Amino acid sequence: MTDETPTLEATALKHSYGDVPVLEDVTLALPAGTVTALIGPNGSGKTTLIRALAGLHEPTGGTVRYRGPETAREIGYLPQRPEFRPGFTARETLAFYAELLGEGAADATARLELVGLAAAADRPVEALSGGMTRLLGIAQATVGSPPVVILDEPGSGLDPGMRVHVFEIAAELADEGAAVLLSSHSLDLVERTADRVALLDEGRIVRSGSPAAVRDDLGAATLLEAYERSVAGDAGTVRVRGESA
Structure with a gap:
């Protein structure tokens, strides 16, 4: 709309x-x-x-x-080269951002599904390909449904x-x-x-x-x-x- x-x-x-x-x-x-x-x-x-x-x-x-x-997050941003802290899975990474914004784990799962990363949800971020890391970055940018x-x-x-x-x-x-x-x-x-x-x-x-x-x-x-x-x-x-x- x-x-x-x-x-x-x-x-x-x-x-x-x-x-x-x-x-x-x-x-x-x-x-x-x-x-x-x-x-x-x-x-x-x-x-x-x-x-x-x-x-x-x-x-x-x-x-x-x-x-x-007025929302918890006004702007979601994907940089050219997204980076994530190693030692966490894709799901855990998004869950962390969701928790910061007062969203539940369900939002993190929904964002992974949105970008097509559901099958890699439990893969460590350091094991993601460059393209998959970018998809995770897009998912992270949409957590909390920023305007x-x-x-x-x-x-x-x-x-x-x-x-x-x-x-x-x-x-x-x-x-x-x-x-x-x-x-x-x-x-x-x-x-x-x-x-x-x-x-x-x-x-x-x-x-x-x-x-x-x-x-x-x-x-x-x-x-x-x-x-x-x-x-x-x-x-x-x-x-x-x-x-x-």
């Missing part, structure tokens, strides 16, 4: 690392009940923007405002079928009322799943709207074609603006 009220809103965000500007006047609203996909070249500022939205660092300028309901879920490259390291599943999870969370933001280079899945797209290039949002609107605005047949037409310079060249993604 889509609600146009922004649950999380960034206004005129700026961020620099020393003298290196990474974000410049970025404004982005995340309405409840929608999936917003953040796309752009490596080095364009995506992770810096995501970390600012998740409250992990203060931007150099601008504001981030949470406008959702905002932010996923930084959730499909990275997953096989094609699991990448599709991750996007299905994002859509399901939005259907349940969450404002979901994910970054991804899988533009075919973004085109199929996202309600909104924000294309970040050289620290600025240069295109935004529904995938269809972005395509139509540029006369492009696919989102990939629209992306290539929107990115400044060589789309195959890494941007160097103080970060790696």
